[in-house]
Amino acid sequence: MxxxxxxxxxxxxxxxxxxxxxxxxxxxxxxxxxxxxxxxGEIQHYLRVRTNPIFFGYIVTNVASERNYALMDIVMENFMEELGGEKTHVDIMLQMLDEAGISREQADKADPAPGTLAAIEMIRSGCQNRSA
Incomplete structure (x- = not known):
């Protein structure tokens, strides 16, 4: 394989x-x-993590269009770990921020740091243009 x-x-x-x-x-x-x-720092982490569904959408689309069935199982396992279940990664981040007195609305309005923007763009580009 x-x-x-x-x-x-x-x-x-x-x-x-x-x-x-x-x-x-x-x-x-x-x-x-x-x-x-x-x-x-955790607000910056949240700003990156909230885009994970977009990244997984690109990955799933690319794997399916390539008919890469061996990789599809791994992608779906990661998808479910990240976005499924009782609490998603975003849910956990929001819980942490809530404990710190930061609402989702406040976190969503925060300015991403240059490193956060670079990470989001690098991950987005990689996921959009490749299946793995």
Missing amino acids: PNEPFIEELWGVARGLFMPDHPWFKGIVEHRWTREQIVL
Whole structure:
């Protein structure tokens, strides 16, 4: 199957990432960020995450048009993990923001930081133009 080596490579990268070493999480654990900084960072996270349904729409469309049935199962599994179930990623983000006193409307009006805009555009472009 042509997708198998690529999928294994991606899993290898994912397994190699130790999230506690990520600068954001490490800063939280080590109490380097103030509450306000964490809230601002999570607003940026929300601004990116709220676009995930768009990204998955592009991916599903591309996989279906390519008739890439082997990849479709993986895409649907990720789709359901991200957007299905009792709470979606956006629901969790909104719950965190609500605890900080930030409404969805306030978060939606926030200005994306340059890095957030770049991440959204990079992910959008990759998902719109490729199935994987």
